[in-house]
Amino acid sequence: MPPTDASTDAGTTPVAADPDDISADTPEPGGRPESSDCQDTLDLRLPDELIALIAEQDTSRPARTGPDDDRREAAGTTPTEAQAPAPAAKASLAKSPDLTAFAEHDLLDDVGEWGPVTTSSGVFQLVPARIDRDLVLISRWMNDPAVAAFWELAGPDEVTERHLRPQLEGDGRSVPCLGVLDGRPMSYWEIYRADLDPLARHYPARPHDTGIHLLIGGVAHRGRGLGTTLLTAVSDLVLDHRPQCARVVAEPDLRNTPSVSAFLSAGFRFSAEVDLPDKRAALMVRDRALRAVLQPSHSQ
Template sequence: MTTPPAITMRPVDPEQDAATIHSWTSQERAAFWGMLERPVDEVRDIYAYIDEQPHLAAYLVHADDEPLALFQTYDPQVDEIGQFYDRRPGDVGIHLLIGPGHRPSGATAAMTAFLAGWVWSDPAHQRIVFEPDVRNDKSVAFLGRVGAELGPEVQLAEKVAQFGFLTRDAWFARQKPRAARA
């Protein structure tokens, strides 16, 4: 049996991480991220802006010290996305972009568990809000795999979003049978 990789996360450093993020977001596979044509200096500026906003955050996720994913959070009570669905206290919005290339065996599952644990470690967070592009089959399928309930499809400025909602209770209810099998 293979040991899953060690997953860690740290805030994005716009200067240090712009080249890595640009190399991921400028690939066709990341078209839904909306940054295909952005030069590296614009990517740096976008993440510098995110870093300055109290309701936004961006992190680089690592597997065994190698960059694995870009993880972003936002507060739907403040962010404009909140006007497109029924906001609730305790909502936290997330975006996830898994980087290209080889991933160690078990990295995606370990990362998902790590990120969920991180989100739920804040007792104020009661529900995760997802809103991938409806054409992003992989992201929409991910919602089902983590147990998110699909919400409405909503026309946003840049996409038609498929909303999904994952409550704290639903996440932990799904984990109990898995823990019993382990």
């Protein structure tokens, strides 16, 4: 679970959570944050896609028929064709509506087809990353000290490749992208299913919660509010193109005050502090229901 945040400098001071404000959730010691905000505690059920994946894994295991099967499994041998599920069982599995829907469903609604948007800083578009085309550029950004302090992916290109490849070859729950502004790549993004991510263990996730990770690549693009502009644009893209998503979430490192400030200025609210395996993070939430109320700040 990479960090969310390096170099999204908005040039403002982050707003501290009011301890009396019920929207600023606080985590239970050593566990999930206990929230008194009903917006963060409803619809706590496993997503249909995750249920289908569990069912697929369970039904695809060959049934044991006796002690010989136990011995074969302990020895690590591969089942023969005779031990595989019978044709009738395979046909039944193939016709399962839940598993078919999971196999055909795009977990992030075609990020690459969302198209460009016009912002106050120019025309911006998310372009899904490719290792053969983009590895050298992304690796160079990861070796910038301001980025490496939070992403921890400095090193040779192979380090970045090991971070990208599981996403590109996975089931589509995380899509790494270049952020292209007026035709020039200038930022790196990960759009991911927060409800299917390890992050979901640390906050009351809802089905289709969508997360954002971001870094601004070029020094020339930092420190002038561009992070706020792009976070607003990308979270709007998520809400516009993912109708089942009620919330966009992020978890910038609490130490990265420019990043936290950029999220606040982009219409996100501070929900809680959460202890993740690699950092203490600020859980930031942009609610579809509050989209018209928490308008992004354009004062930067």
